[in-house]
Amino acid sequence: MNKHQQQAPDLPEHKAPWWMDGNGLKEPHFLSKGLHAFWRRLWHWLLIPLQQLDPLECSEAMLNLIAWDRGIQRFSNEPVALYRKRVKYAFANARDAGESAGFKRIFERLGIGWVEVHERQPDQPWDVITIELADMELAGNQQLLNVLIQHYGRTCRRYRFQVVYPQPLRLHAARFSGSYQNFGAKLG
Incomplete structure (x- = not known):
């Protein structure tokens, strides 16, 4: 059921x-x-x-009609599952567009992993927004990222991608102890 x-x-x-x-x-x-x-x-x-009203379950013909109604266009070679998510979350994504926390939520809804958005950084022009992504996310979702920035990005801003290579860090805690002594000596 x-x-x-x-x-x-x-x-x-x-x-x-x-x-x-x-x-x-x-x-x-x-x-x-x-x-x-x-x-x-x-x-x-x-x-x-x-x-047929649910974009995740409807037929593709109905999905295209719902997408047209919500202003979503399918880009070339886009998987149907991703297209369905973009159509389903069109209203929420439009509401979240234009702010850093909202941009993170848009990426999260569409299954893009870790993302950081930085605005107005020192030594950068005021209109540059830097989006930090893992290397695998940028390589696998280049068209999607371009479409998202074009559709939901701010019109008077420039976007720059910064690739981050996540490395696992292992930290072990252990007890370390020792004793210290100072000796003084005089010449002569």
């Missing part, structure tokens, strides 16, 4: 009261079962439009 079926009212299991059931006639019982099966099938058919 998907989430749309959980939101829709349930079709009750109903036994029709038949006055002839006590006489051993089973036709009304079979008729009741058949009608219930028909209404259950019709109930599923009526839920199909609800399923």
Whole structure:
């Protein structure tokens, strides 16, 4: 049962009261079962439009229509799963556009790993925003990053990518002790 079926009212299991059931006639019982099966099938058919409103579950034709409505265009060789996420989170991404914390949330929603956004750094022009990414994220998502900056970035700013190579750090704690003595000596 998907989430749309959980939101829709349930079709009750109903036994029709038949006055002839006590006489051993089973036709009304079979008729009741058949009608219930028909209404259950019709109930599923009526839920199909609800399923088409969710960008993560709808058909691709409907996805393209929802994307057009939300102002999202698919870039070349974009995986369908990523396209579905971009369409689903279009409103939230538009709301978060234009601020550093919002930009981080946009990247997080779309599955891009660690990101840091730096604005107005010393020794940099005021309109340069530096986006720090891991090397693998930049290499694997270059088109996506360009589309995101073009769509959600500030219009009067320049964006610069800075590649960071994350290295695991191991730190071991151990007890270290020793004793120290000072000796003085005089000549002569």
